[in-house]
Amino acid sequence: MMIAQKSIQFLVGIFVFLASFTYAGEHKTEGQGAHEEGGKHEVHAAGPVDTKEEIDAYIKHHLQDAHDFTFFTDGETGKHYGFSLPIILWDNEAGLQVFSSSKFHHGEAVAESNGNFYKYYHGKIYKTDAEGTINYDEDHHVQNYRPLDFSVTKNVLGTVLAFLIVFLLFRSLAKSYAKSSVPSGLKGGLEELVIFVRDEIAIPNIGKEKHRKFMGYLLTVFFLILVLNLLGLTPLGFNVTGNIAVTMCLALFTFFITQFKGNKDYWKHIFWMPGAPVPMKIILAPIEVLGMFTKPFSLMVRLFANMTAGHSVLMALIALTILLKSQFTAVGSTGISVVLSLFIFLIELLVAYLQAFVFTMLSSLFIGVAVQDHHHDDHH
Amino acid sequence: MYNLIGAGLIVIGAGIGLGQIGGKAMEGIARQPEAAGKIQTAMLIIGALLEGLAFGALILGK
Secondary structure (H helix, E strand, O other), rough: OOHHHHHHHHHHHHHHHHOOOHOOOHHHHHHHHHHHOOOOOOOOOOOOOOOHHHHHHHHHHOOOOOOOOEEEEOOOEEEEEEEOOOEEEOOOEEEEEEHHHHHHHHOOEEEOOOOEEEEEEOEEEEEEOOOOOEEEEEOOEEEEOOEOOOOOHHHHHHHEEEEEEHHHHHHHHHHHHHHHOOOHHHHHHHHHHHHHHHHHHHEEEHHHOOOHHHHHHHHHHHHHHHHHHHOOOOOOOOOOOHHHHHHHHHHHHHHHHHHHHHHHHHHHHHHOOOOOOOHHHHHHHHHHHHHHHHHHHHHHHHHHHHHHHHHHHHHHHHHHHHHHHHHHHHHHHHHHHHHHHHHHHHHHHHHHHHHHHHHHHHHHHHHHHHHHOOOOOOOO | OHHHHHHHHHHHOOOOHHHHHHHHHHHHHOOOOHHHHHHHHHHHHHHHHHHHHHHHHHHHHH
8 A cells, every 4th residue: 555655656646757747848839930941840830831732741740750749839839838848868978968958949049968969860869069059971861970869758648647647547446446346437337338348359369267377467467558549549649559669569468478378289289280181281380380470460560550540630630621722611610520520539539539449358368378278189 | 563453453452342331331320220230340340451452452553
């Protein structure tokens, strides 16, 4: 109990620390965008977003990770509303460098840290000289040294937020069992979801005897994906599950659990399929080995592509407000956009849940195949 | 150019497949409404597998 109390204070402390550390840079960016009319930084160029190219760039920018957190940009003044995030770099020569991303002025300035200069260029951080020169080779590849980037980016912040939400919700659920075995209110809904994961996902796929060992993983992955997907639908604009690195990491967990928990039968079915004639066994082995890798690959791609597609469709429909303004007047185009994006938004709510369900379901299916005992080995 | 044609073909194929899955599941549920839950789960799994294939092809082909 005490430990839980302490750990929660610690987590909240870290979160507040990060937020306060980064909040300081907010007002410095005022008016910066207005100087940059050359369009070097296409998204935050001066003036409101109103052409098709600017909308495309805006959507593309949203789908990517960012080193600062911008809620919106005032097109007239070029002022960004939001806060900056800490940049943490490991430079082979200069060692660890920590500074606020406000030093980059949204990619428009060269940041200086302990006498080293870094430039933000197309979403990546390069080491440069004081003027921020970027050197290219013949193929237009950047030649500058790239320090290792451990920064707390927007996606990292989103993941930490989702982690905190899941942690707080389930801690309150766990504590409520001390008082009574029937949780009330929101907690009842949570319990329902936990039971759903157990009875509809884990037990049918893994089996009654062995499912308990994997419930921790399956529940974690289910609720993490669910909360991250739902966070992506808030105006905060997180797109964590739409980042292929995140989904790859989740898929790798499933991959390693499947391989390490796989029993003799599982490996036998991969390398020497029982019941098949010998030439068939030889043909099947490479296919099955390939299958080991395509399963987590499809897990990774499915979640990533679904969330990316959902976000871009939603943003494109919102952009109709701007694109159709000349044909239907401002009121008409906004009406069309609201109706269509509301419709897609409701579908996205379903998809947010469905993708969490599908990921957990397929994970438990793969794990189940690897751990199940076969009582009928002879007639495959 | 060719990858756009390929993307179109993938989407056509995935569409036919999803239509088949959905249609057959509907038929199954209509015949045996008491098995609706099981049919739905199986339908979603197959749908997800097919979707993964289609998305994989789209991303690899891009």
